[in-house]
Amino acid sequence: MGNMPAIGDLLLSLPAVLWAITFHEFCHGYAAYRLGDPTAARMGRLTLNPLAHLDPVGALMLLIFRFGWAKPVPIEPRHFKFPKRDIIIVSLAGSAGNFLSAVACGLLVKVLPGPFIAIPALGRFIVLMVLINLGLGVFNLIPIPPLDGSKILYVLLPPSWLRGFFWLERYGFFVLMILLFLGVVQSIMSPIIRTLLFLIL
Numbered sequence: 497m498g499n500m501p502a503i504g505d506l507l508l509s510l511p512a513v514l515w516a517i518t519f520h521e522f523c524h525g526y527a528a529y530r531l532g533d534p535t536a537a538r539m540g541r542l543t544l545n546p547l548a549h550l551d552p553v554g555a556l557m558l559l560i561f562r563f564g565w566a567k568p569v570p571i572e573p574r575h576f577k578f579p580k581r582d583i584i585i586v587s588l589a590g591s592a593g594n595f596l597s598a599v600a601c602g603l604l605v606k607v608l609p610g611p612f613i614a615i616p617a618l619g620r621f622i623v624l625m626v627l628i629n630l631g632l633g634v635f636n637l638i639p640i641p642p643l644d645g646s647k648i649l650y651v652l653l654p655p656s657w658l659r660g661f662f663w664l665e666r667y668g669f670f671v672l673m674i675l676l677f678l679g680v681v682q683s684i685m686s687p688i689i690r691t692l693l694f695l696i697l
Contacts, residue, residue, distance in 0.1 A: 504617075505620070505624065506559060508617065508620055508621045509624050509628060511621075512621070512624045512625045512628045512629070513555055513559050513564075513628055514546040514550075514555075515546075515597065515625070515629075516558065516594055516628050516629045516631075516632045517546060517549055517551075517554070517555060517558065517564075517566040517632070518544055518545070518546040518549050518566075519593045519594065519597055520549075520566055520590040520591070520593055520632055520633075520636070521541065521548075521549040521566045521567070521568070521569045521590065522542065522543065522544055522549070522593070523590050523593030524536070524568075524569040524571070524586055524587075524589050524590045525569040526542060526589070527586045527589035528569070528571045528575075528582075528586045529542060531575075531576055531577070531585065531586065532575045533571055533572050533573075533582075533586075534575070535570050535572045535575070536570060536571065541569045541570065549566045549567055549569075550566065550567060551564075551565060551566050551567040554566055554567075558628060558632060561631075562627055562628055562631035562689075563631040563632065563634070563635035563685060564631075564635065565632075565635070565636065565642075568642065571583075571586055580651045583647055583648075583650075583651050584647075584648050584651055584652075586647075587644045587645070587647040588644070588648070590633075590636060590644055591632075591633035591634070591637050591644060592633075593633075594630065594632050594633030594636075595629070595630070595633050595692075597625070597629040598625070598626045598629040598630050598633070598692070598696055601622050601625045601626050601629075602626060602696035602697050604622070605619075605622055605697065623697065626693060626696055626697060627689070627693060630689045630692050630693060630696075631689060634685050634689055634692075635681070638672075638681065640664065640668050640672050641664060641665040641668030641669070642668060642669060643668075643672070646661075646665070646668065
């Protein structure tokens with residue numbers, strides 16, 4: 497992680513990035529919809545059309561560095577019957593979709609290994625599908641705004657800690673960029689992704 501990929505990998509990564517971003521946000525919207533919130537559906541975000549979910553900077557990060565973000569699906573917690581529980585479910589749904597995609601790709605390789613061995617580009621593509629989905633899934637669980645993990649943290653924090661959280665929410669993006677620049681995020685994510693990649697493939 498963190499190394500500039502070759503041109504071939506960049507081209508093979510494009511469909512993997514589009515799928516990872518699209519399915520991630522679709523899962524957020526679908527989970528919210530099933531829990532009673534129609535906001536994403538009304539705004540046209542309950543779709544597998546990648547153009548509805550694409551954040552150019554987040555997609556570029558995912559393409560080059562294997563972690564990034566999409567345009568967040570809007571949710572309205574007032575529609576939820578159990579807001580705290582349902583916010584956690586919706587927040588986890590995006591990463592869960594990415595992990596499910598990675599596992600499905602791994603199972604496909606194990607059930608039908610022939611084509612992926614015979615065609616190197618196809619084999620590389622499936623590895624990138626797993627890697628990119630794992631990267632997006634793990635990255636979004638980091639509890640720093642605006643990532644999904646911060647929404648889970650917000651629900652679980654005691655009231656006395658919320659002032660600090662609101663400060664982090666205001667400056668979270670800059671904090672995240674600094675941690676990325678310093679390599680802190682990469683050092684945390686890399687062993688997790690390597691372990692998951694080994695388990696899946």
